[in-house]
Amino acid sequence: VGTVAPFVMMMMESSREAVTWCTECEVLLCTGCEKHHTKSKASKDHKTMSTKDYHNLPKFMLEISSQCRDHKKKFELYCSFHACPCCVQCITDKHKKCQDLKPLSDILKQVKSSASVQLFEKDLKNVKENLEEIIKYLNSRMNTSNSQKTKAAEQIRSMRKSIDDFLNKLEQKIS
Secondary structure: OOOOOOOOOOOOOOOOEEEEEEOOOOEEEEEHHHHHHHOOOOOOOOEEHHHHHOOOOOOHHHHHOOOOOOOOOOOOEEOOOOEEEOHHHHHHHHOOOOOOEEEEHHHHHHHHHHHHHHHHHHHEEEEEHHHHHHHHHHHHHHHHHHHHHHHHHHHHHHHHHHHHHHHHHHHHOOO
């Protein structure tokens, strides 16, 4: 994961500002590289997002990699027995006897289209809306509280002035 700012593209080691993150290549792209990236046969179907959206992702999502830590190769298969993604090297090293290896892309399509994911997205949307309402309510309460404090302070000053005026008059009467 790169630093938050400045965004510098990583494809050609240029210092032009990056505008897009490719989720599959895991690189930042400037406008020029993005154009080439979207036209290339190898990468035209890759999912991308703006660098702003990329850096607004939760930290745990930024730490997820599509590459195997052990072999530095892209995950291509999913082992149902071990419930983990695998690169081609993992298959020969750790999953020789595993029977249920499926293309990772098929698994991801199933997950994205599953009803539980759609329900989860709906629930997350509802939670977000509820949190926004709570924030609005709390901001409103804080504003009310602040205006009440200001009003109370003004009343105290007014009462103090009245008391001072009264005491001054009393003092003048006895002097």
